[in-house]
Amino acid sequence: MSALLIRDLRLALRAGGGFGLGLAFFLILAVLVPLGVGPDPGTLARIAPGILWLGALLACLLSLDRIFALDFEDGSLDLLATAPVPLEAVVTIKALAHWLTTALPLVLVSPLMGLLLFLPAEAYLWLILSLTLGTPALSVIGTFGAALTVGLKRGGLLVSLLVLPLYIPTLVFGAEVVARGAQGLTVATPLALLSGITFGAVALLPFASAMVLRINLR
Amino acid sequence: MFQVRALACARGSLLLLEGVQFSLRRGHALVLRGPNGCGxxxxxxxxxxxxxxxxxxxxxxxxxxxxxxxxxxxxxxxxVAENLQFWADIYGTKTIDSALDQMNLRGLAQRMAQNLSAGQKRRLGLARLIVTARPIWVLDEPTVSLDTASVALFANVIRDHLGSGGMALIATHIELGLPEVEVLDLSAFKARLPTPGDGGFDEAFL
Known part of the structure; x- marks a missing residue:
């Protein structure tokens, strides 16, 4: 299993692997928003939690169709499906690799982006915590969407349409954690709901992803 | 021992073959033949x-x-080595040395797979079979884009595999020069029904 994770990470880091695509998108968004909205610190501070979460979500979305498409095209997915590894584990590893290469860098640079958007000091902890807890759900749900559309030519648009509605709860509660944190309010409820969504998705969706993958490989 | 009885299979909703029947014993290979698109x-x-x-x-x-x-x-x-090592790890066989030697890939081991020719890629693909260490090889046109020397090399690999008690099921149009090989012509099993009987509506969903 670790062999698959190491291979996927290595592929992502080598030329053309797409590592940094989501990160670059996130950086561009955070830099452009103050230019578009205007430099008023009060306005930026108010919208910062939403912008940061939206940026993370869209950055995750960007790289979803690569999760299975490349393996499908070169035949590795067929070979993995006939290999002595459960497909449920394969999709879990794929989601983990996606999280490590796309979401984790976003989590790490998010404080810097918060700085650009005048995020109040109290909110930084909640920003990092909510992204850490919420982004695994984005990767796992996205892997499910990618599994649904594997084999379709130019399936990227369809993945976005399928996955975006499923991302909404994570976005709402994630941004709510940061917004409430910024105002010094208690964040327990949105944080619990955010974690609940993540744990539920991580526990259940790999089985669904493996099942639709089996159907799509027929 | 490996047996197939009264097998029917379909591509999408198109039934291609029915009543396919054969068995394969240890140390034997079965070559499948038939026109393009026969299944x-x-x-x-x-x-x-x-x-x-x-x-x-x-x-x-x-x-x-x-x-x-x-x-x-x-x-x-x-x-090349990283590609093979990945499959060795997945199949839990660890060593790729004999596969590199048998498919004559030793000199290419450190080369990026994108710089391989089509025939060299095929040899790498076939080396994966040796790495899996599994007794039954199911091969779909294994000799495509191989030159005559590589075909002979691959025939030797299959011979070794059969010699050590393995089995092989090969769809190919060319003669591999293998002993103990039986030929099964699939056109004899061509399906007559236009569609599978129980396909129905839920086939798109299941």
Whole structure:
């Protein structure tokens, strides 16, 4: 299993692997928003939690169709499906690799982006915590969407349409954690709901992803 | 021992083959022949477990088949050795040395797969079979883009595999020069029904 994770990470880091695509998108968004909205610190501070979460979500979305498409095209997915590894584990590893290469860098640079958007000091902890807890759900749900559309030519648009509605709860509660944190309010409820969504998705969706993958490989 | 009884298989909703029947003993190879589109790939994918048979049964133990399809599953930004090592780790066999030697890839081991020729890629794809260490090889057109020397090399690999008690099921149009080989012409099993009987509406969803 670790062999698959190491291979996927290595592929992502080598030329053309797409590592940094989501990160670059996130950086561009955070830099452009103050230019578009205007430099008023009060306005930026108010919208910062939403912008940061939206940026993370869209950055995750960007790289979803690569999760299975490349393996499908070169035949590795067929070979993995006939290999002595459960497909449920394969999709879990794929989601983990996606999280490590796309979401984790976003989590790490998010404080810097918060700085650009005048995020109040109290909110930084909640920003990092909510992204850490919420982004695994984005990767796992996205892997499910990618599994649904594997084999379709130019399936990227369809993945976005399928996955975006499923991302909404994570976005709402994630941004709510940061917004409430910024105002010094208690964040327990949105944080619990955010974690609940993540744990539920991580526990259940790999089985669904493996099942639709089996159907799509027929 | 590996047996297929009254097997019917379909591509999408098109029933291609029915009543396919054969058995394979240790140390033997079976070559599948038939015109293009007659269902060789579909049959092999069904046997490999990538799709379910419409009818009939495949009598084989779990986890003893290694499948090699049209695509080799090679990652172009990994080296030859890294590509093979990945499959060795997945199959838990660890060593890739003998596979590199047997498919004459030793000199290419550190080369990026994207810089391989089509024939060299195929050799890498076939080296994966040796790495899997599985007794039944299910091969779909294994000799495509191989030159005559590489075909002979591969025939030797199959001979060794059969000699050590392995089995091989090969769809190919060319003569591999193997001993103990039986030939099965799939045009004899061409399906007559236009569509599978129980396909129906839910086939798009299930």
């Amino acid at each position: 060789k790939t579909t049959l092999l994918r069904t046997i490999a477990g990538l799709q379910r048979p419409i009818a009939g049964e495949i009598d084989v133990e779990a986890d003893i088949i290694a499948y090699a399809g049209h695509a080799d599953g090679i990652k172009s930004t990994l080296t």
